[in-house]
Amino acid sequence: MSRPSLVSVVADDLLERIVAGEFAEGDAVPTEFELAERHGVSRMTVREAIKGLIAQNVVAVVRGRGTYVQPVRQWTALEPVLRATGGADAAVQLIELRRMFEAEAAALAAGRRDDEHLAALDADLERMRAAARAGDVTAFVEADIAFHDVILRASGNVLLPVLFESLRRFLRETRAQTSRVPLIQEHAIDRHAAVLDALRSGDSAASRAAMLEHMDQTEADLRRYVL
Structure with a gap:
């Protein structure tokens, strides 16, 4: 079985924290710096992970404020929805x-x-x-x-x-x-x-x-x- 990429590891961990309720609907998620520190990766890696969650509508960027958790009903990928449900x-x-x-x-x-x-x-x-x-x-x-x-x-x-x-x-x-x-x-x-x-x-x-x-x-x- 292939080893998960660093991008997928970061994205999966953040999604799991959202699903677990650590970050609720409307909450801001940690900054790129905080996530990079948590996982020991570059901010570029974190940025790519966040992009993946944005593409699934799990989180959304509010310009000048940060990245926020979207309501589950707006998520557009099956696996995150199933994990949240x-x-x-x-x-x-x-x-x-x-x-x-x-x-x-x-x-x-x-x-x-x-x-x-x-x-x-x-x-x-x-x-x-x-x-x-x-x-x-x-x-x-x-x-x-x-x-x-x-x-x-x-x-x-x-x-x-x-x-x-x-x-x-x-x-x-x-x-x-x-x-x-x-x-x-x-x-x-x-x-x-x-x-x-x-x-x-x-x-x-x-x-x-x-x-x-x-x-x-x-x-x-x-x-x-x-x-």
């Missing part, structure tokens, strides 16, 4: 979003997948089984996410993988919570196998239905065993 609501809403997009991605993938896609899905499913047997939650989650990534790519819609890239960290966090429960792992493996069978058949309707059943099972498990 947090908790059960965000986890359930993520499944709702996945249900809308991934079911149609599966339907598209059924008619567009090739042997390479199917081989990758087979491999990811086997990795899930092996990780479950070994009790390796991290490996299980990574294989789970990889399985869905293959479907997004197989859909042939180049926008879908880009959309879900911004959700990746939050998805990984929620899957890590649910995948600690062995029964949820069993359910996930069964539902992934059903999705793969539908995709292998080339039946778009069956693939859509299998993915919807997977999302329904995921939400039911989340509500019953985690929330």
Whole structure:
């Protein structure tokens, strides 16, 4: 895994402090000098980090006064919004979003997948089984996410993988919570196998239905065993 850049480290730390409530809506964030001192980086690095948060509308510059936290409802990037929302609501809403997009991605993938896609899905499913047997939650989650990534790519819609890239960290966090429960792992493996069978058949309707059943099972498990 690549090491985060200094710019992303500074931006992520400031965002985390905002999400944690250290700086509330309308509050001024620390100056470039203060942030540079905190992280041991140059003011240029801090300036680039702030630019990233400005682009997401998390903060805004008031000329001559400083940089201030914007209301969450005005933020324009998915990951910061999800981190600010947090908790059960965000986890359930993520499944709702996945249900809308991934079911149609599966339907598209059924008619567009090739042997390479199917081989990758087979491999990811086997990795899930092996990780479950070994009790390796991290490996299980990574294989789970990889399985869905293959479907997004197989859909042939180049926008879908880009959309879900911004959700990746939050998805990984929620899957890590649910995948600690062995029964949820069993359910996930069964539902992934059903999705793969539908995709292998080339039946778009069956693939859509299998993915919807997977999302329904995921939400039911989340509500019953985690929330």
